[in-house]
Amino acid sequence: MNMLSSEIEIDIRFSETDAMGVVWHGNYLKYFEDGREHFGKSFGLEYLTIFNSGYFTPIVKSEIDHKASVYYGDVIKVITRYIPSRSAKILFEYEVRNASTGQICATGKTMQVFLDRETRTMELLSPSFYEAWKQKNSL
Amino acid sequence: MNMLSSEIEIDIRFSETDAMGVVWHGNYLKYFEDGREHFGKSFGLEYLTIFNSGYFTPIVKSEIDHKASVYYGDVIKVITRYIPSRSAKILFEYEVRNASTGQICATGKTMQVFLDRETRTMELLSPSFYEAWKQKNSL
Amino acid sequence: MNMLSSEIEIDIRFSETDAMGVVWHGNYLKYFEDGREHFGKSFGLEYLTIFNSGYFTPIVKSEIDHKASVYYGDVIKVITRYIPSRSAKILFEYEVRNASTGQICATGKTMQVFLDRETRTMELLSPSFYEAWKQKNSL
Amino acid sequence: MNMLSSEIEIDIRFSETDAMGVVWHGNYLKYFEDGREHFGKSFGLEYLTIFNSGYFTPIVKSEIDHKASVYYGDVIKVITRYIPSRSAKILFEYEVRNASTGQICATGKTMQVFLDRETRTMELLSPSFYEAWKQKNSL
Numbered sequence: 001m002n003m004l005s006s007e008i009e010i011d012i013r014f015s016e017t018d019a020m021g022v023v024w025h026g027n028y029l030k031y032f033e034d035g036r037e038h039f040g041k042s043f044g045l046e047y048l049t050i051f052n053s054g055y056f057t058p059i060v061k062s063e064i065d066h067k068a069s070v071y072y073g074d075v076i077k078v079i080t081r082y083i084p085s086r087s088a089k090i091l092f093e094y095e096v097r098n099a100s101t102g103q104i105c106a107t108g109k110t111m112q113v114f115l116d117r118e119t120r121t122m123e124l125l126s127p128s129f130y131e132a133w134k135q136k137n138s139l
Numbered sequence: 140m141n142m143l144s145s146e147i148e149i150d151i152r153f154s155e156t157d158a159m160g161v162v163w164h165g166n167y168l169k170y171f172e173d174g175r176e177h178f179g180k181s182f183g184l185e186y187l188t189i190f191n192s193g194y195f196t197p198i199v200k201s202e203i204d205h206k207a208s209v210y211y212g213d214v215i216k217v218i219t220r221y222i223p224s225r226s227a228k229i230l231f232e233y234e235v236r237n238a239s240t241g242q243i244c245a246t247g248k249t250m251q252v253f254l255d256r257e258t259r260t261m262e263l264l265s266p267s268f269y270e271a272w273k274q275k276n277s278l
Numbered sequence: 279m280n281m282l283s284s285e286i287e288i289d290i291r292f293s294e295t296d297a298m299g300v301v302w303h304g305n306y307l308k309y310f311e312d313g314r315e316h317f318g319k320s321f322g323l324e325y326l327t328i329f330n331s332g333y334f335t336p337i338v339k340s341e342i343d344h345k346a347s348v349y350y351g352d353v354i355k356v357i358t359r360y361i362p363s364r365s366a367k368i369l370f371e372y373e374v375r376n377a378s379t380g381q382i383c384a385t386g387k388t389m390q391v392f393l394d395r396e397t398r399t400m401e402l403l404s405p406s407f408y409e410a411w412k413q414k415n416s417l
Numbered sequence: 418m419n420m421l422s423s424e425i426e427i428d429i430r431f432s433e434t435d436a437m438g439v440v441w442h443g444n445y446l447k448y449f450e451d452g453r454e455h456f457g458k459s460f461g462l463e464y465l466t467i468f469n470s471g472y473f474t475p476i477v478k479s480e481i482d483h484k485a486s487v488y489y490g491d492v493i494k495v496i497t498r499y500i501p502s503r504s505a506k507i508l509f510e511y512e513v514r515n516a517s518t519g520q521i522c523a524t525g526k527t528m529q530v531f532l533d534r535e536t537r538t539m540e541l542l543s544p545s546f547y548e549a550w551k552q553k554n555s556l
Contacts, residue, residue, distance in 0.1 A: 176292070
């Protein structure tokens with residue numbers, strides 16, 4: 001089985017810090033989104049592809065574990081790993097590392113489902129475009 | 140001529156502060172939005188009313204003048220004043236005050252136009268629902 | 279044993295929605311923060327109290343489960359429950375409900391630890407002010 | 418006299434869009450911040466340099482003019498121009514363009530002052546490190 005992952009570097013924005021002088025914890029979900037988008041661009045599973053196939057893929061579950069603080073001026077690296085699953089879901093795991101030291105700052109997970117774009121009802125079976133994508137990537 | 144204004148109190152969120160320990164400057168546009176929404180609810184000019192009349196009213200211009208810092212734990216008061224105009228625009232002025240001391244922390248302005256919700260083209264003349272609203276409020 | 283919980287209503291901001299027309303998933307961590315702050319004010323465990331006792335209490339773990347979408351114009355209710363624990367941690371569980379229908383929109387959890395404000399090292403034992411607070415509330 | 422400007426490309430984040438399907442207007446202040454930071458890195462006027470010289474440089478005034486919408490999936494280019502001034506201020510002008518079409522989406526301005534990092538009082542005269550920086554760049 002294949003293991004797909006992508007890696008992106010992100011400069012921390014001043015607006016993303018808080019009064020403790022570090023990145024506000026909720027902003028990691030933005031970094032995960034950046035990682036996911038980059039994964040999508042790298043492997044042909046972008047938001048707009050999904051949208052044009054007739055679906056939204058909202059996040060229904062997310063988790064963040066913080067290991068070390070990130071400061072303004074730091075550059076981080078987000079590693080996004082696709083987790084294969086038989087169900088009609090998209091699962092990712094994330095690692096946020098300090099780009100210069102390699103230190104792990106946070107890890108996390110997200111789960112997405114498929115909503116029909118028009119009816120906004122959840123698909124219980126994987127859409128065919130997604131099955132085709134998995135097959136093409138031996139997942 | 141009538142002068143319409145509304146006033147709302149807002150608790151500062153921790154996530155709205157930055158590494159200088161104060162509210163990040165861009166977040167004042169959220170407070171202006173809160174003020175504008177509260178004005179809308181008070182005087183019947185809400186986003187959803189506008190939307191249901193067939194329009195979006197995007198911000199096309201905004202200005203903020205910062206006079207004093209706002210800290211986490213502070214409560215602010217946003218005073219939103221409607222500025223009458225003959226053109227197909229919605230103009231507001233804002234005052235952000237520290238709710239306990241009354242000190243002015245920021246002032247600002249926004250300008251909105253009317254976009255047809257379907258075509259997303261700008262209306263050169265005021266929509267009739269807006270003219271009716273102005274008349275009703277002697278503006 | 280005591281069960282402490284608090285409840286707060288929050289108006290959804292337009293800036294908190296995304297291009298799917300619903301609240302962007304990451305913004306629930308802001309609502310949890312609002313809930314936590316409200317809990318703190320209700321029961322004397324505020325950020326500033328903690329800060330003045332010499333500590334930061336950063337979030338080291340957070341989870342969100344999304345059950346239903348929240349739209350602009352909705353009002354939500356956040357119920358924040360304190361979860362007793364013997365370790366040097368602060369644990370909360372959250373429920374986000376649609377304030378008018380009562381429907382559960384999301385649930386979640388956070389874990390906070392105590393950092394010495396000066397050295398930024400983690401406290402392995404509960405600070406005495408926290409033990410006193412727990413005792414006072416029969417937790 | 419010299420004209421200093423820098424240019425940076427930015428991918429629009431999904432979380433930066435709103436329920437109108439476009440970038441929420443307040444997020445342009447984040448793009449201006451990205452532009453300013455990139456300018457700072459290019460010409461040696463970074464936040465951390467300023468901080469280490471003993472100053473904060475908070476924004477005291479900002480303006481945005483919106484010319485065209487920006488959508489999710491778009492890439493923008495932010496051009497940041499330093500505006501020379503004799504006073505103890507840092508002035509920038511910004512242009513946000515669609516990176517693929519070149520269309521101007523927004524323009525803007527910011528004004529920053531120098532605060533002593535310890536006393537948080539405003540400097541009426543330009544700090545010497547800033548005068549040296551201007552001289553070095555023939556500004």
